[in-house]
Amino acid sequence: MILNKRLKLAYCVFLGCYGLSIHSSLAAYQDPGRLGAPDSWKTAEFNRQWGLEAISAEFAYARGYTGKGITIGVIDNAILSHSEFSGKLTRLDNGSYNFSYDKQDNMSFGDHGTHVAGIAAAKRDGAGMHGVAFDADIIGTKLNDYGNRNGREELIQSAARVINNSWGIAPDIRRDAKGDIIWLPNGRPDYVAFVKSEVIAEMMRSKSSVEWGSEQPVPTGGHSAMSTLLRAARHGKLIVFSAGNYNNYNIPEAQKSLPYAFPDVLNNYLIVTNLSDENQLSVSSTSCGQTASYCVSAPGSDIYSTVGRLESNTGGAVNREAYNKGELSLNPGYGNKSGTSMAAPHVTGVAAVLMQRFPYMSADQISAVIKTTATDLGVAGIDNLFGWGRVNLRDAINGPKMFITKEDIPQEYYVPGSYSEKQFVVNIPGLGNIVEPGTPVERRCTSSECSFDSWSNDISGHGGLTKTGAGTLALLGNNTYRGDTWVKQGVLAIDGSVASNVYIENSGTLSGEGTVGAFRAARSGSVAPGNGIGTLHVLHDAIFDRGSQYNVEVADNGRSDKIAARRAFLNGGSVNVSLERSQNLLSQNEAQSLLGNKYTILTTTDGVTGRFENANPSYPFVKVALDYRGNDVGLGITRTDASFDSLASTENEKAVARAVETLNATEPVTETAKRSVAIPAAEEANLLQSDGGEAQAVNEEASIVAGHPIYESFLGFTSARELQQATRQLSGQIHADMASAQINESRYLRDTATERLRQAEGRRTATDIKADDNGAWAKLLGSWGHASGNDNATGYQTSTYGVLLGLDSELFGDGRLGMMTGYTRTSLDGGYQSDAHSDNYHLGLYGDKRFGALALRAGGTYTWHRIDTSRSVNYGAQSDREKAKYNARTGQLFIESGYDWTSDAVNLEPFANLAYTHYRNEEINEQGGAAALRGDKQSQSATASTLGLRADTEWQTDSVAIALRGELGWQHQYGKLERKTQLMFKRTDAAFDVNSVPVSRDGAILKAGVDVSINKNAVLSLGYGGQLSSNHQDNSVNAGLTWRF
Known part of the structure; x- marks a missing residue:
């Protein structure tokens, strides 16, 4: 923390500086980093900034996540036009840089903002060092900008999705009777300790004015910084704030306690403490204290990053006189700094990487991923020193580890009114759709994760999950969260386990081949086990209500989707049968007949109550029949009366279709197939005799028989167009074409x-x-x-x-x-x-x-x-x-x-x-x-x-x-x-x-x-x-x- 109430600042407008020049260089670079190879990213440039490995950034890079397409905001000193920011930096300030003078009038450049920006997003170009989110863009504005430009409001309205704040107000330093600073044995000044109750009370006294200021565009200099950040948070930005450098016994000041007055933005706030390279809280770092429920830790000690230096062109002094004579140059370079100011941009960079990784997530959800995947340090769980722990990109890229509610927060750190949402609502929107519409962070979701994504972490917590959006989310971990799971749109694939009850409604679909506690499919809700063909396991009850859908995929080798539950309650619902199309029948020497197969699509240990309303194949050539047998529900498949050529439209198509129709009878039966038989006509008739057209029995003797691959592929057609396209390709017209061409072109000889x-x-x-x-x-x-x-x-x-x-x-x-x-x-x-x-x-x-x-x-x-x-x-x-x-x-x-x-x-x-x-x-x-x-x-x-x-x-x-x-x-x-x-x-x-x-x-x-x-x-x-x-x-x-x- 460099900016404080005692800091004297001087300003120089860039375009008017006397003789001040800035030097930079840019070299071509071929990155050796490869997808799937984390160690390949550990170049000399990477290793110069030890914080990158400490947060496991290389694992994110090896997955292709580098912050690309994300914009980071920085409120700080003016950011120098360094080569590390070439083509990626936008400044919203009045164009001046920050300088300071000591008592001897020696002059120094205020490169605090430059150092912070480099940690977050300096380019990976083979030179110096690189930032956490090295492909992200940067928008910078000054904390104290007294020009005419309203940089802070521009930042709020910009595309920046995370804003770094490495600044604060320092407490007083204790002094002895002579007025000299009292120093602690560890070499630190003895800061006066903030008191939690007083800090929160100070924040509450400012609540009205801060809220009033946040409800309108932020004016120019002098406006409350807290109003700026409250307004930004309510506009969908993630606010990252350094905790302070006032020793471990201290706690963050009132500005960092803004969520106590406005708990609705707590999930958009992250406070950051400073870790040493030994995973200890730096002796200079303020503790998380009262902010522990929204505080994390990150490397901040002796961090190498971008800086700027004033240097004399003549070898003389660097002071005001030399500046006025035009003898000074402002040169970019690299240097080391320590403090929570350096820890915060690590988290800002992590947030940018995760915003690329999870393009559909809002800022509060990104914050939840950062907190719940942090590596626990110190006392188990959320604690006074480290909060949630050290940020960990290796785990964070695999999704959240907890759905947080107030029950998950220790009472001593709980902010009243916070963590009130019971559900983590994730919207996988589908490729090309808009997320967070009507906000400054509105964007079109264009990466593959927008249509399909998977979370592999084990998720705990008292909260639940609500899946919305047209895309698919797969849960791969062993999930023990206690809240309910709702599937309201798209697909939720459980390929690990979920201990909670799952409710499927609207156009939602539950799929996967993992385990759920129980499920209930309401009207328009669907269950489709497997990813392809598979079994969905249910520890307790599987319930289908009227209007629900059970989507079953079957294969010609006797495999089918299945639900394996303790009990099943069938209050209606439809069974929709589809044929597996993942295999290439035409490449097989032998195909197995789909017809006559029987499948078990639902099995229980304690019985089935009720029935499905109907079974609906989506195919013109296949019909299905259900069979209820004690603890199981079975399915049988036979041909309809429609012939293949009934969907053909031309003579060529009809000729091929009629030939394919005969293949089922002409294909020889293998030794394996001889051990099974097709459903006899009498048994087939029995399948269709039931109340409402449901079958009462499936032939117990029916099993897998041989079938011709082309015949079997025709059974899966859903439309006349599919059959017509197939018959045209199967016809071998090229042979007739060649014969016709040879006859036609014989004329060249006689001519x-x-x-x-x-x-x-x-x-x-x-x-x-x-x-x-x-x-x-x-x-x-x-x-x-x-x-x-x-x-x-x-x-x-x-x-x-x-x-x-x-x-x-x-x-x-x-x-x-x-x-x-x-x-x-x-x-x-x-x-x-x-x-x-x-x-x-x-x-x-x-x-x-x-x-x-x-x-x-x-x-x-x-x-x-x-x-x-x-x-x-x-x-x-x-x-x-x-x-x-x-x-x-x-x-x-x-x-x-x-x-x-x-x-x-x-x-x-x-x-x-x-x-x-x-x-x-x-x-x-x-x-x-x-x-x-x-x-x-x-x-x-x-x-x-x-x-x-x-x-x-x-x-x-x-x-x-x-x-x-x-x-x-x-x-x-x-x-x-x-x-x-x-x-x-x-x-x-x-x-x-x-x-x-x-x-x-x-x-x-x-x-x-x-x-x-x-x-x-x-x-x-x-x-x-x-x-x-x-x-x-x-x-x-x-x-x-x-x-x-």
Whole structure:
């Protein structure tokens, strides 16, 4: 404590200081601290401030909690612009610093506030030291600020959530007859002792004026500091106050006793005493005294932190004269100080770290966590010296250790009217929701703890817990608190134990697999044992009232949620059955059948009284029936009358759904499954015979039988959308798509053969076929296509690239015969993360016969395909990747006639052609999980005709020759338009047909090109070819530059 009623202060406005300069430096830093490794945070910077390890700060850092996003307020001397505060300090004072002078006029800088701020939140940058909450921001204002700025009110209205106060009023020091200070044997001055009754009486005398001052904005200097702090506390701030440095026998002064006049803010107040490095109360430290119920202890002796020093630029004296001459500099640095002023910012930093850790907690709840997790020192429990004990971040980050009521406070330290709340009300709001709305500390809860958090400490005390908010709170400890537990919103998961009674109402849910004393689920309250599937243990009574919910999760291996209680009273309520979806059935070699299983969902030692109102599965394909058997309640599961395909909407979906429907009958039964049987029809009927539709008995012989993984996964669907998404992914449409694409793209071979024949006939054709005078030619092929999806089939995209080669020769003067070969690669991207690739090897014959202007062209090709497919299956909790490699072949025959009509302006060729294509694949055998498919050898054919007109023209300019060509045709498909493939699930005979996008009955053929002869040696070419219809669009573009030597 440096500020007191005898302190003489001088002020220097920063911008007007004569020759005063401030030096700082900032270095880059790579922090070695790692999550989950507390010791990795103990760097040299950490170790220079022994208080960090004393409060176990490294354990908070290793969990990722450093005060980030929290703002700390400091009321003290002005805080120096030190490098440790770079980018994080906001000052609300008049811009001046604090200086003092001794009797010889020597001048010193008031760096008390700088030292305090560093302990709380100095940066972790590898230099000097760092604060407890090194990622927190700081807002500082001066205790005595006589400027025009209202810094204290700005601080109250700011985002600061905790305010440090390392100041106070010192008692008188005893003096001897000569007027000299009396010194105690320990070297301390002999302070006059405060008397508890007098201190409290002094506070009560100020009550009216303090309260009046707190009800309005705090004016500028001279206003009561107590009014400031009362107003701040009532605005949701946590007030941290140093106890004083007036020896152990002394107690805090009246300002620290403000909660005696205003017990409503006691939970927002923390008084702090000073510990030595031996966990003893420093000889200088005031005791907690009358503030013990809201007092803690923290390191405060010989603490290394940020300071500032006035230094001479000339090596001369540091005094007023040198200052006036501009010979002084204000330099930041580091130094040691002792006192409760240094202990308080440790607690302020702890509070900031915990505010990040528990973003949903209010200031009074953070205070409760700090107090109840403190390490007890001295006399057991709350005591005069240490209060609650030494702050302990290692324990504090795991939640409170006590729900405090007045019964937990020793009578001698109890503040009348305090600790009146019986319940610790925790609001886990859900991600993105607002907490403490309408206050200066209103904020949006954005970290993961806002939706789910767990407390692992053992919680005691006379108070209880009320859980609100949409999120989940898990209690992991052995909790013996005596108050009731209420779950009013969201989920309370008991994974440890709670000795008290638990009441669930509104939209609250009790879950977990721990132990509770008893519970009562009221209307709209829910019980859902386990985290996933598990058992909730109840020492005494489990009670369900009308309108309550028992949410039971069951698995196909016979496991289910369960309540194990002494007694159960069923006054109604609904049993809502859901299926476990945590496992990936598709990855299993064997699945177990859900149907026919029986489960025990409630078991007691002393009996069940009453019944549930009903049992409600949330699934269209599953029905449940309850069975009351003495001390237990059982549950049986059978199929509904709804078939899988009743929720399908397209032919592909229906085909897959019908195939899946047969899997339950076709799956072989394992030796394990042979030892159990399904529920016979007569027994199933018996399940449904009861008053109000409840079952009276579950087949005692029913147990686990084998089932197909896909069939079992369908039982868990809750909507038509889920089934439709699944059937589309299971269908294997990629195989039908690839077959369709190979048939469609066979046209590139016949088009190339036709173009080559026309080229040899002397007609103007595309220049992308490069031929020599001996009839050898080559063509680079590149194209892309798109098939538009419809209600039944998803669309796909294709691309084909490669090279075609040929050799032909004139025959009898009016004909030509040739052969061709080549390699192309086709890539296909289908729906639902499916894709395929095909390596294609081609061989063909072609020829023509000319009858004057009439030309007859024909040919045939044969292609070998090596196909690789891959597709994803992802629905619900199911995930798999299926891959296949197989061969296929495509053969085609084609014929065309064209008539050449030539004029001076344009050359025309009407034409007609007919093509027959036949595709056949070898066996398809996917590798993967339960969703893998197989297919037999199968084939499909297509016949198409084209009627069209080709045209070309050429004209010459002074510098270039330009040739244009084009083709327009109408293509017509004969026969069936569907392109389908028959597939079945592996190791079954459950076959189904899957259709690709159908071809269009009619479409257009469009080609265009231009050749520009730049000179006698160079020709620039650009061409486009396309097949366009409502369902398919195939396109190719080519460009080239030909240079003749």
